Amino acid sequence: MPNYASPADTATYGEYTIVREPGDTRPLYRFTGRISADGSTPYPAVADRYHVYSGWFCPWAQRVTLVIELAGLADTVSVSYVDGNRDARGWAFREANGPDPVNGFTLLRQAYDRTEPDFDGHVSVPTLWDRETGKVVSNDFATLDADLASQYDVAAHGGVELYPAALRAQIDELETWLRADVNSTAHVATGDGPGAAEAAETLLKAFTQLDDRLRDSRFLLGDDVTLADVRLFVTLVRYDAAAARTGAPRLAAFGELWRYARDLYAIDAFTKTTDFGSFAGGESVVADWHTSVGATR
Structure with missing residues (x-):
């Protein structure tokens, strides 16, 4: 037993x-x-x-x-x-x-x-x-x-080379920025604590920068998924669910970032390891992530 x-x-x-x-x-x-x-x-x-x-x-x-x-x-x-x-x-x-x-x-x-x-x-x-x-x-x-x-x-x-030696310095540099301005800020930005407004300002500025970066790049460092994308995605998917509950700006407000996030989610490994039920309420949020990337580009 x-x-x-x-x-x-x-x-x-x-x-x-x-x-x-x-x-x-x-x-x-x-x-x-x-x-x-x-x-x-x-x-x-x-x-x-x-x-x-x-x-x-x-x-x-x-x-x-x-x-x-x-x-x-x-x-x-x-x-x-x-x-x-x-x-x-x-x-x-x-x-x-x-x-x-x-x-x-x-x-x-x-x-x-x-x-x-x-x-x-x-x-x-x-x-x-x-x-x-x-x-x-x-x-x-x-x-x-x-x-x-x-x-x-x-x-x-038969796996993906997520942390290739040639890109490690760039991946580590992105981690320093994204950990501070996105990964460690998103949950504060969608809350109602005393630091929420400042965190939201920092986060939305980072989203704008990411949106600009992704206009000419499928993923953060080109056409291949790297560890930088893994580290960003896990926060984006949870942020969007929290924003749907709180009225904060959804990822859809950032066209390229939203395209990028759903492009990642369509990859089997991202779909398989994401359980919306563990952090997101509401079927509408899940449905949004299944919307075809090409449909909104």
Whole structure:
């Protein structure tokens, strides 16, 4: 019988919080192991050793699952999904998304406690688990996607070269800008907090710049999908759903950016790893993303 956590219950367990003591300088994403193809780290890029604990709702986690699909690693690195609801116990495995197929854990926290007894940090997705050592390798989304994209023989797996050496400097430069002005700003811009107006101004300026950039380019760096596109898409699709709820400008207000986002979504890996039900309400939003790109150009 599969093991499942009891339903999320904040009345009993409280809300999930990250408790940090004053002066605690440890990183929020504490596990930062790196996969390598050349033996430079303890974690070689081999098949069937690693498992990704993901969450359909999470853009940072979708970056990783998208890379796995696009790079042809679906039979090399396994993936499972936590439930989208949590209480103070953190992310959990429930029937809606299935059990933990590797360890039979009911709570993702158990993986962290197995790695660092009485773990007192942030329990997050994506989490990379190492079957051989029985420990978490990384929960650092900022390096996980790049490692998976570059340390395996993508060509041998029939995958897309998402992080080619010749483009890495440009991909990294785009990440610096997009992380600050888009990926870390979109959820604030569509909220009602004190920083919403300023975040919206920053975000819409970035959208205008992206719209201009894409007038003469199918994707961010030419005609081929790269890691830069993966990293931008996961925020765009969630922003558009939030904008539909809040009345913020939809992506359709930016013609080339909207064309670009739907062009990506039409690729099987993007469709397969996007679960609108985990972050978007309303069938109209989903229908918009299925509109033919050519119909509005």
